[in-house]
Amino acid sequence: MIRFYNGKTLIFENNGIVISDDEVHVSGGRIEYVGPARAGVRYEREIDLNGDLLIPGFKNAHTHSPMTFLRSLADDLPLERWLRESCWPNEARLDDDAVYDITKLSILEYLSSGTTAIFDMYNHSEAFSRACADSGFRAVICSALNDFDKDPADIERDYLKLNGYRDLISYRLGIHAEYTTGLDRLKYMVSLAEKYHEPCWTHLCETKSEVEGCISRYGMTPPLFLDSIGFFEYGGGGYHCVWMSDEDIALFADKGLFAVSCPSSNLKLSSGIAPVAKMDAAGVRIAIGTDSAASNNALDMFREMYLVSALQKYIENEPTACPAGDVLKMACVNSALAMGLDDCIGIIAGMKADLAVIDMSRPNMRPLNNLPVNLVYSGSKENVRMTMVNGRILYEDGRFFIGEEAENIYEKVERFIHDKVRKE
Amino acid sequence: MIRFYNGKTLIFENNGIVISDDEVHVSGGRIEYVGPARAGVRYEREIDLNGDLLIPGFKNAHTHSPMTFLRSLADDLPLERWLRESCWPNEARLDDDAVYDITKLSILEYLSSGTTAIFDMYNHSEAFSRACADSGFRAVICSALNDFDKDPADIERDYLKLNGYRDLISYRLGIHAEYTTGLDRLKYMVSLAEKYHEPCWTHLCETKSEVEGCISRYGMTPPLFLDSIGFFEYGGGGYHCVWMSDEDIALFADKGLFAVSCPSSNLKLSSGIAPVAKMDAAGVRIAIGTDSAASNNALDMFREMYLVSALQKYIENEPTACPAGDVLKMACVNSALAMGLDDCIGIIAGMKADLAVIDMSRPNMRPLNNLPVNLVYSGSKENVRMTMVNGRILYEDGRFFIGEEAENIYEKVERFIHDKVRKE
Numbered sequence: 001m002i003r004f005y006n007g008k009t010l011i012f013e014n015n016g017i018v019i020s021d022d023e024v025h026v027s028g029g030r031i032e033y034v035g036p037a038r039a040g041v042r043y044e045r046e047i048d049l050n051g052d053l054l055i056p057g058f059k060n061a062h063t064h065s066p067m068t069f070l071r072s073l074a075d076d077l078p079l080e081r082w083l084r085e086s087c088w089p090n091e092a093r094l095d096d097d098a099v100y101d102i103t104k105l106s107i108l109e110y111l112s113s114g115t116t117a118i119f120d121m122y123n124h125s126e127a128f129s130r131a132c133a134d135s136g137f138r139a140v141i142c143s144a145l146n147d148f149d150k151d152p153a154d155i156e157r158d159y160l161k162l163n164g165y166r167d168l169i170s171y172r173l174g175i176h177a178e179y180t181t182g183l184d185r186l187k188y189m190v191s192l193a194e195k196y197h198e199p200c201w202t203h204l205c206e207t208k209s210e211v212e213g214c215i216s217r218y219g220m221t222p223p224l225f226l227d228s229i230g231f232f233e234y235g236g237g238g239y240h241c242v243w244m245s246d247e248d249i250a251l252f253a254d255k256g257l258f259a260v261s262c263p264s265s266n267l268k269l270s271s272g273i274a275p276v277a278k279m280d281a282a283g284v285r286i287a288i289g290t291d292s293a294a295s296n297n298a299l300d301m302f303r304e305m306y307l308v309s310a311l312q313k314y315i316e317n318e319p320t321a322c323p324a325g326d327v328l329k330m331a332c333v334n335s336a337l338a339m340g341l342d343d344c345i346g347i348i349a350g351m352k353a354d355l356a357v358i359d360m361s362r363p364n365m366r367p368l369n370n371l372p373v374n375l376v377y378s379g380s381k382e383n384v385r386m387t388m389v390n391g392r393i394l395y396e397d398g399r400f401f402i403g404e405e406a407e408n409i410y411e412k413v414e415r416f417i418h419d420k421v422r423k424e
Numbered sequence: 425m426i427r428f429y430n431g432k433t434l435i436f437e438n439n440g441i442v443i444s445d446d447e448v449h450v451s452g453g454r455i456e457y458v459g460p461a462r463a464g465v466r467y468e469r470e471i472d473l474n475g476d477l478l479i480p481g482f483k484n485a486h487t488h489s490p491m492t493f494l495r496s497l498a499d500d501l502p503l504e505r506w507l508r509e510s511c512w513p514n515e516a517r518l519d520d521d522a523v524y525d526i527t528k529l530s531i532l533e534y535l536s537s538g539t540t541a542i543f544d545m546y547n548h549s550e551a552f553s554r555a556c557a558d559s560g561f562r563a564v565i566c567s568a569l570n571d572f573d574k575d576p577a578d579i580e581r582d583y584l585k586l587n588g589y590r591d592l593i594s595y596r597l598g599i600h601a602e603y604t605t606g607l608d609r610l611k612y613m614v615s616l617a618e619k620y621h622e623p624c625w626t627h628l629c630e631t632k633s634e635v636e637g638c639i640s641r642y643g644m645t646p647p648l649f650l651d652s653i654g655f656f657e658y659g660g661g662g663y664h665c666v667w668m669s670d671e672d673i674a675l676f677a678d679k680g681l682f683a684v685s686c687p688s689s690n691l692k693l694s695s696g697i698a699p700v701a702k703m704d705a706a707g708v709r710i711a712i713g714t715d716s717a718a719s720n721n722a723l724d725m726f727r728e729m730y731l732v733s734a735l736q737k738y739i740e741n742e743p744t745a746c747p748a749g750d751v752l753k754m755a756c757v758n759s760a761l762a763m764g765l766d767d768c769i770g771i772i773a774g775m776k777a778d779l780a781v782i783d784m785s786r787p788n789m790r791p792l793n794n795l796p797v798n799l800v801y802s803g804s805k806e807n808v809r810m811t812m813v814n815g816r817i818l819y820e821d822g823r824f825f826i827g828e829e830a831e832n833i834y835e836k837v838e839r840f841i842h843d844k845v846r847k848e
Contacts, residue, residue: 076747108787323500363532
């Protein structure tokens with residue numbers, strides 16, 4: 001049993017956020033108790049929060065961890081050149097070993113920003129799963145079916161094999177995007193969703209040209225077209241959701257689908273700003289992700305939370321849009337629900353112990369006028385004192401405990417880049 | 425003499441940024457030497473950079489340090505309510521002691537983000553100057569003349585008294601804004617600028633309504649109107665510069681004025697996005713600032729740098745807009761020039777030793793594909809290993825050395841808030 005005491009605990013309630021003085025006791029990967037100090041309990045470790053804030057970890061609901069090797073490799077380029085000259089040829093050189101190491105590098109960064117689970121879309125799923133499970137990190141894989149995959153049946157094999165892998169990995173069904181996936185394969189994905197009663201995911205309405213292309217192909221926007229072939233019959237949602245029409249938004253609200261917003265990446269690639277406030281008002285559930293380090297270029301949920309709010313205040317011309325508490329809930333709760341992690345949604349007895357400790361002694365957290373607002377509007381990675389996943393401390397006081405030294409991981413990734421990657 | 429060795433040094437050259445292996449030696453507040461290791465020199469301290477990156481410190485070219493007590497006090501409100509119910513009544517309760525303590529709190533945060541100098545607009549200038557100088561921190565005050573000041577002559581007195589105060593403070597002339605300063609006082613400011621041959625500064629074109637108000641009062645935009653009365657005769661510029669017309673931009677380029685962009689604050693208050701790329705292309709010199717923690721809510725130049733670039737890529741619909749290297753130069757060099765700190769503009773022998781050490785061993789800095797790009801697009805406060813101002817180390821490995829313990833400063837600010845500040 002691990003005891004967190006002498007601090008504050010952030011609790012999501014129906015009508016908002018409560019900052020309590022409760023202690024939190026963790027055992028066997030789960031939160032066992034939330035409340036006042038208990039007598040007669042033996043702890044293997046007692047962690048004096050010393051006024052710091054215990055929060056449910058952030059869940060990063062859209063990322064591509066194996067792409068982190070592309071960070072800062074080719075920025076500030078036109079989109080087509082960036083994809084054709086840097087991303088695609090270099091990604092083609094990735095093998096399982098490289099994916100394993102680069103995923104671990106990404107996990108270090110997730111942990112340093114208080115992130116306890118990711119929704120990751122890439123291939124090399126087995127190497128990815130090993131990297132996460134070896135690190136003790138929680139991940140939900142989303143398949144990325146598209147026309148360049150060799151064999152669509154790999155997805156069903158991975159789905160059956162990796163769901164539940166070492167208690168930390170789960171597997172959701174998805175396509176890369178409508179514009180990269182022909183009708184036959186789309187229908188195959190729908191048949192898988194039907195077979196397993198699974199939600200379905202995709203990059204969706206990320207760019208204006210993507211929407212125009214779908215309309216020219218099928219006479220419908222991507223959400224409406226995908227819905228028309230049964231893609232969303234068991235739920236799911238879209239990554240990005242920047243160019244959503246009113247009808248698309250109504251569909252998402254009606255079907256209980258999730259829109260995962262990735263504001264940094266959408267700005268940096270000149271894609272646009274998702275209508276988060278509008279979707280939220282219509283009843284769409286909003287989750288938050290970073291997208292990959294190739295486009296973002298950080299994997300930092302603090303930056304995304306700030307941007308979700310600040311950008312909505314800008315496009316709505318309304319400083320009350322997307323208040324801090326709502327955004328915090330998107331990052332901690334909605335993102336988990338989007339990923340199917342229904343037992344990772346808060347500091348409640350019985351939930352998985354996926355937690356972060358926020359250092360309130362740093363100047364950006366002072367004064368202590370409003371802790372959740374500080375977290376969203378002035379919080380940063382420097383405030384993450386500890387990150388715990390599944391009851392295990394994987395990051396504490398700047399050091400990582402994922403079974404392999406950070407320097408070792410860095411060295412392997414740098415060597416891969418040196419040997420295999422083409423720079424400009 | 426302090427020696428930085430075994431790392432990388434970031435040098436701004438005319439055609440871009442060079443990452444060199446040079447050592448940097450500091451003595452008497454200045455950079456004494458940049459080059460290969462020297463024999464026969466005695467050092468009082470030798471700092472092994474261990475591969476880390478030495479950079480010129482960021483200069484925060486627009487802030488209001490004494491407002492940090494308002495952080496997270498009243499966010500997500502309509503602008504008028506925020507100002508009338510929270511900011512103004514609470515600011516009226518500030519006295520010299522409170523300004524001294526709150527300024528020190530802000531300095532802690534500047535240091536933790538690698539910022540070595542600030543361009544600060546507020547009153548209580550003497551208490552502010554003491555707080556900075558006692559901390560060893562560099563500040564440039566900008567006067568904030570407006571119709572609510574008791575006696576405009578205070579500004580000339582402060583100008584003469586605080587310029588050069590303890591070698592760390594300088595004082596520039598400025599008004600709060602056209603819309604808060606009547607014609608008589610504007611003319612008084614112009615007369616001061618003429619008397620001392622000083623550049624003049626102001627909040628400028630921050631909101632659309634500000635521009636409309638000026639046009640209705642004077643038949644001209646704020647930049648053109650102020651120029652028409654001689655305000656910019658000796659240079660200077662504007663803070664924010666969101667709603668700049670083509671004529672305004674041409675004026676700024678023609679007169680060599682600076683536009684200080686504050687992207688976070690402009691988003692969060694629904695003010696807009698400054699046309700930075702357009703101004704830059706027209707030849708306007710762009711500097712970067714955070715604005716106050718009341719609106720931003722952080723004092724973090726990493727966030728501002730990222731946003732300057734990412735927002736321009738968005739509004740220009742062009743991923744090549746405002747590349748990382750240009751933005752880094754805005755934050756390190758142009759901001760210093762805007763403030764009149766011509767001897768704080770880079771790692772060159774003879775310049776002031778205002779430096780920061782960037783920790784390259786954190787995961788967000790890996791791989792090492794491109795150091796300046798990492799700094800701007802994935803950098804964060806967690807990467808600031810050390811901040812040096814005027815040759816003195818004021819921040820190192822998470823600890824502050826400003827002559828007073830951080831906890832002591834926090835306690836005084838929290839007590840002021842408890843005793844004097846009205847929360848919602």
